[in-house]
Amino acid sequence: MTxxxxxxxxxxxxxxxxVLIRMEGVLAVTSLSRTQVEKMMRRGDxxxxxRVSDRVVAWLPDDLKAWAAGLPEAEKPAHELxxxxx
Numbered sequence: 001m002t003x004x005x006x007x008x009x010x011x012x013x014x015x016x017x018x019v020l021i022r023m024e025g026v027l028a029v030t031s032l033s034r035t036q037v038e039k040m041m042r043r044g045d046x047x048x049x050x051r052v053s054d055r056v057v058a059w060l061p062d063d064l065k066a067w068a069a070g071l072p073e074a075e076k077p078a079h080e081l082x083x084x085x086x
Contacts, residue, residue, distance in 0.1 A: 020050065020058035029064065 014025035027034060040046035047067050049057035 014061075018061060020052060021061055021064065022056070022058045023049075026059055026064065030068075 011028065013028040014021045018025070021029070023034065023037070026032075026037060030037070032040075037046055041048060047059060047063040049059050052058050
């Protein structure tokens with residue numbers, strides 16, 4: 001019998017070794033919508049992507065990790081939280 005490893009990585013998330021993460025990967029790992037990411041970037045509340053080519057932008061994993069580490073802890077369980085207007 002072989003042991004199965006529990007994979008908690010969201011579907012569509014980039015591999016751990018990713019150098020750059022495109023929008024689809026950002027949406028997968030943050031659980032945010034594209035609209036939310038774009039609004040947060042305009043407000044300066046989300047890291048800006050890097051330009052890879054004329055038509056491609058991507059984020060550095062360390063920029064996303066730093067953003068996530070700076071998020072406040074929830075004071076209540078998710079089912080008790082009031083919706084936040086974005």
